[in-house]
Amino acid sequence: MIDRIDRKLLDLLQRGGPRPAAELGEAVGLSASACHRRIRALEAAGIITGYTARLAPERIGLGLDVFVDISLTSQSEEALTAFESAVKSFDEILECQLLSGASDYRLRVAARNVADFDRLHRHCLSRLPGVAAMHSAFALRTIKAFEGYPVPAGEA
Template sequence: MLQLDGTDRKLLRELQRDSRRSVQVLGEAVGLSASACHRRIRALEDHGYISGYRADLDAARLGYAMQFFIEVGLTSQSEAALEAFEAAVQDIPEVLECHLTAGHSDYLLRVICRDHEDFERLHRRLSARLPGVARIHSNMSIRTVKARMGLPL
């Protein structure tokens, strides 16, 4: 296991902020040469601290104007029921996140939709096609107040 030092944490913060910068620019930001910076990034990747790189897309610009948080309760919490639900939810592209929760519901889903008709279609799909669904409770997001993409380091 790689022990993170202050430079590693600075580098992770910089990568979260903008991973498209060159290794030279990242190195300058954290006080390393380009080659030392490259070695550190490679070590952070190899040890699983960096799980990937991605582009953040604008959902509204791409036509997804609505976001919902959906609580799902299952008829059973058996291992087989949980596995069946989790496998089925993987095939629904509008489901951006699925969390197994402790509390009132079994799962919390974050979904995006283009409009009300799109949400109705998705709601029916969730109710009818997902195995073991006993109840669904939907909350529409009016506006995102804070969306943190990076982890506090």
Template sequence: MELQIDTIDRKLLRVLQQDSRKSIQELGEVVGLSPSACHRRLKGLEDKGLIRGYRAVLDADRLGFTMQFFIEVGLSSQSEPSLDAFEAAVADIPEVLECHLMAGQSDYILRVICRDHEDFERLHRRLAARLPGVARIHSNMSIRTVKALSGLPV
């Protein structure tokens, strides 16, 4: 269910997605509100669950994660216990940045990062050997990221 928000809320959300470190004073100046009114708006957006948290965006390359892969996973069974077991296991692998349950040819698509080819080989073996119910894995290496946004088009 989409919550109704006005143009000021949308502007506030856009600004926060670009830089969540801005002070209430700075946010208020950008969206045209006093600090107290801006604080109330921000608190309201948080209370409605539109803002789930704040985080730093890290530079993967500078931290040594130079390789990114998209891995399609097919399971031997699509029963609820099989899906639950797979999802619980994949949640414990830090290199898996995203895991999406799919409709179509693959059951899941994972986005993973690795430091180098050896790191990827170790991760691939771990995925194939240790994740429950895996019948097939197909990996695609990303050559470069053309567009990557962490925000939403509000």
């Protein structure tokens, strides 16, 4: 059961709060050891899946964020599987989800600039199998970047 302290811990950890457990404990009103124990429990419960570095995409030259909506020519099991494994094989495709509605896939890719997106378009997107239609939308500006999920009260 997740209580108020766990929620605050998860919130801090998702937002890149202080690493030393002593400071985390101080922030939530716990000793370092108790705080650390709770974090380990959250990890063991599979709630915290890992710790990752967050990068500034523009600092590594990835200034362009593009959503690509794709519909397939066939909805057969084989077509879906082939498409999905091709998607997974390209590092430039950051994420991909199957959406409700017109049985579309939506993926997100990162490119250095428009010319680089053209390269991606030819090198990756055009090689995805079974594509009937493709529509790209460029992100002009990020109003809110992902910084973690809100943690609802009392779960798990």
